Structure formats: C-alpha cells, structure tokens
Amino acid sequence: MNAIEIEGLTKKFNGFTAVDNISFFVEEGELFGLLGPNGAGKTTTINMLSTILAPTSGKAVVAGFNVLKNRNDVRRSIGIVFQEPALDGKLSGKENLEFHAMMYGMKKDEFKKRINEVLELVELTDKAGLLVEKYSGGMKRRLEIARGLIHRPKVLFLDEPTLGLDTQTRRHVWDYIKKLNKEGNVTIILTTHYMDEADYLCDRIAIIDKGKIVALDKPKQLKDLLGGDIVSLEVNQDCKAFILELNKLKWIKALKQHNCFIDLTLEKGEKRIPELIAFAQKLSVKIDSVSLRKPSLEDVFLHFTGKTIREEEAGIKERNKQFVHGRMRA
Numbered sequence: 225m226n227a228i229e230i231e232g233l234t235k236k237f238n239g240f241t242a243v244d245n246i247s248f249f250v251e252e253g254e255l256f257g258l259l260g261p262n263g264a265g266k267t268t269t270i271n272m273l274s275t276i277l278a279p280t281s282g283k284a285v286v287a288g289f290n291v292l293k294n295r296n297d298v299r300r301s302i303g304i305v306f307q308e309p310a311l312d313g314k315l316s317g318k319e320n321l322e323f324h325a326m327m328y329g330m331k332k333d334e335f336k337k338r339i340n341e342v343l344e345l346v347e348l349t350d351k352a353g354l355l356v357e358k359y360s361g362g363m364k365r366r367l368e369i370a371r372g373l374i375h376r377p378k379v380l381f382l383d384e385p386t387l388g389l390d391t392q393t394r395r396h397v398w399d400y401i402k403k404l405n406k407e408g409n410v411t412i413i414l415t416t417h418y419m420d421e422a423d424y425l426c427d428r429i430a431i432i433d434k435g436k437i438v439a440l441d442k443p444k445q446l447k448d449l450l451g452g453d454i455v456s457l458e459v460n461q462d463c464k465a466f467i468l469e470l471n472k473l474k475w476i477k478a479l480k481q482h483n484c485f486i487d488l489t490l491e492k493g494e495k496r497i498p499e500l501i502a503f504a505q506k507l508s509v510k511i512d513s514v515s516l517r518k519p520s521l522e523d524v525f526l527h528f529t530g531k532t533i534r535e536e537e538a539g540i541k542e543r544n545k546q547f548v549h550g551r552m553r554a
Contacts, residue, residue, distance in 0.1 A: 226285075227252045227379050227411035228273065233282035235268050242268045244435035245282065252378075255405045255412045257426035259419075259521075261529055265435040266415045267307075270381050273413070274304055287378040300328070303372030307384040307415075309364055313357030317348055317367050320356060321374055328375040335374065342370040346400055362393035369400060379411045380404075386421060394421070401425060419521040429521070431528050438528045443521060450519040450527060451477060453493030455500065457486045458513040466509045473503075480526055484512075487523065 228250040235243040243265040250256045260266050271277040273286055275295045284291045287301035311320050318339060325335035343349045346366035356364065365385060372380055382401065386394040402425065405412050416422050422429055423443045430440040439446060459466065467486065470479055475496065478489040490496055493516045504511050525531075 225252045226250060227254070227287060228256075228413070229283075229285040230273075231283045233269070233272060233284050234280045235265075235272060235277060236280045241435050243272070243279075246432070246435075246437050248430055248437060248440055250411060250413065252411055253405070253409050254427050255401070255414065255425055257422040257429040258413060258415045258432060259422055259429055259525065260432035261531060264432045264529075266432055267383065269432070270304075270383060270413065270415065274302055274381060275299055300375070301378045303375065303377035303380040305365075305368045305372045305380070305382045305385055307387060309368070311356045311364060311367060311371075313355065316353050316355055317343070317359070317363075318352040320367065321371055324371045325374050330375060338374055338376070342373050345373070345404065346370045360393075362389055362396065365389060365393075365397055366400060369397070369404075373404065373408075373410070377410065379413065382412060382414045384415055384417065386416070386418065394418070398425060419525065423521050431525065433529045439524065446524045447519045447521065450489050450523055452489050452491040452519075454517050454519055454523055455488045455490060455493045455497060456515045456517075457488070457500065457504075457511050458484055459486060459504075459509060460484050460512055461510065463509065466504065466507055469503070469507060478527070480530075482526065482531065487526070489519070 226249045230249065231247045233243060233246050234241065246265075246269070258266050258269065268277065272279050273284055273291060275291050275298050278292060286298045289297040289301060291298055312323070315323065321339045321342065322335065325339065330338070339352075340349070343352050346369055348363060348366055348370065351359070351363060356367065359367065369382075369385065372382075385401065386397050389397065398421065401412065401414075404410050414422070414425060426443060428440065428442050429446060431438050439449075441449075463481075463486065467479065467481060470476060470486070470488070476488050476490050480487045488500070497514055497516065501511060501514070
C-alpha cells in the first residue's frame with residue numbers, strides 16, 4: 225500500500241511554475257528522500273502534500289486522503305518538522321508538547337502517556353521540565369521530532385532536520401529517525417542538503433530540479449547509473465581546449481566541469497590516470513592534483529542538476545551576503 229500518491233502535481237505562482245507536472249509514490253513505511261537545489265520545488269511540494277498550499281493542477285493523496293477534498297483528514301494523518309525552529313522558548317519541553325497535543329484535540333489522559341513515550345524516544349525525559357530557551361540546538365531538534373510524533377501520524381515530513389547541527393549530534397538525530405521509521409512504522413519524507421545523510425537514511429531518493437523530477441531510485445542504483453570510477457582533475461587555467469580533446473577519448477563515459485575541477489567517469493580509473501597525465505602534458509596542460517573515487521550521491525546530484533550541493537549552498541550564502549550589504553548601504 226502507498227502512503228503517498230502523486231500524479232501530475234503542478235504549482236504555479238503568477239505564471240512561474242514552481243512544481244511542474246510531477247508524479248511519484250511513496251510506499252507505506254518507506255523513508256523517502258527529496259533532494260534538489262534551492263528553489264527546485266522541494267518545499268513547495270511538501271507544502272502541497274501537507275495542505276499548506278493548494279495545487280494548481282494534478283492529484284495528491286496522503287494516507288488515503290485527497291489533499292484538496294479531505295484537508296482536515298490529511299492534517300490529522302501527518303506530522304511536520306519545519307526547517308526553521310517553531311518552539312516556544314518560554315515554555316518547557318513538556319509544555320510545548322502539551323500545547324501541541326491540545327491543538328490536535330487529544331484528551332489529557334491520552335496525551336500525558338504519549339508525551340512520556342515520545343520524550344523517552346528522543347531521550348529528553350530528564351529535560352522535560354527545562355525551558356526550551358536553555359536547550360542546545362540538538363535538543364531542540366529532537367524535541368521538534370517528538371512534537372511531530374505526538375498525535376501518532378502515519379506520515380512525517382522532515383524538512384532539513386539536521387541543518388546547523390554538529391556532526392555528532394547529526395548522527396544521533398539520524399538514529400532517532402531510523403528508529404521511528406523502522407520500529408514505529410512511520411512513513412517519512414525527508415529533505416536535506418547533506419548527501420551522506422540521504423545516502424545513509426533513505427530507502428529511495430527523488431532529485432527535483434527546476435520543478436521536475438529528474439531522477440528517482442534507491443541510492444545505490446542512482447550511483448550505479450554513473451558507472452565506473454570518478455577521476456577528478458584540478459586544472460587552474462583555461463581548459464576549454466583540453467576539455468574538447470578529452471571529449472574525443474572514447475573510454476571516457478561522462479565529463480563534468482565545476483570551478484577548476486574536471487570530473488571524468490570511466491572504467492578502471494587507476495589504470496587510466498597515467499594516460500590522462502600524459503595526455504595533458506602533450507597538450508601543455510598542467511594538472512595540479514588528481515583523485516580517484518567511486519561515484520557518490522554528490523556526483524549523482526552534479527550529473528542531474530549541473531551543480532554540487534556545496535556550490536548551491538555557497539551561492540545562497542553569497543546572495544544573502546549581498547542582500548545584507550545592500551540593506552546596510554540603503
């Protein structure tokens with residue numbers, strides 16, 4: 225049985241198509257990843273599935289309910305952990321959960337027991353009486369996950385659940401997510417910018433770019449799509465002519481350039497490296513460094529979107545920086 229079914233889902237804003245005729249399904253109990261550059265349509269898709277936004281066209285069914293015809297039933301069946309914190313710092317952890325439970329119409333006897341269960345799940349029982357403003361970033365994230373589970377949702381949306389957390393805390397949150405997915409049989413839709421997170425957690429992954437689904441499969445199958453090894457050459461000079469010559473080599477399956485790096489997909493990479501260096505020397509091209517690795521989800525992301533996720537994040541930071549400087553000069 226499918227927890228989510230999407231067919232031809234589209235969302236337009238004043239003529240701009242944010243989500244463009246996408247179709248896919250999520251199985252009951254599946255941990256499904258939705259990856260894409262900023263502005264690709266991830267959040268808009270989640271907002272439609274959670275009834276925050278109405279689709280322009282198409283159909284979406286969540287937990288057996290149509291998102292347009294049965295909005296209240298959908299809302300009772302889902303939980304959401306937003307990218308931005310949405311906790312009341314002046315309330316304790318327990319009080320935040322009580323307020324959320326009451327908003328869902330849960331009876332006191334029912335939510336008292338449930339609060340103890342979810343606090344134990346995220347290991348915050350001993351911090352239940354502490355004001356949330358005194359929680360660490362990791363504790364707040366775990367409390368938000370607990371809050372999203374308080375009413376026993378069939379589907380849980382996690383929007384960048386580990387954003388801004390240190391590596392160790394991220395790993396702990398991963399364990400909680402795995403546990404509630406497998407032991408609690410909760411279907412989870414996860415958006416993330418961390419490729420290792422998606423690779424570790426997700427049963428299947430969809431990559432969305434410019435509003436369209438450009439790839440959808442299990443992480444291993446997505447990586448296998450690229451085939452062979454990735455040889456990365458660092459060239460700090462104009463390399464247009466070099467790239468043209470590389471494209472003539474029949475044993476190179478694919479070539480991608482980003483910044484000063486040229487990523488080549490090929491078989492038996494370790495044997496081809498000396499040939500590549502000799503080929504570059506023949507063309508008077510200086511190679512500063514060479515690396516060899518198996519394809520990663522980062523490579524898959526680059527293959528389908530033309531950018532690495534780190535470049536995407538850097539672009540956002542630079543645009544934000546320019547915006548702030550502009551406001552300060554205004």
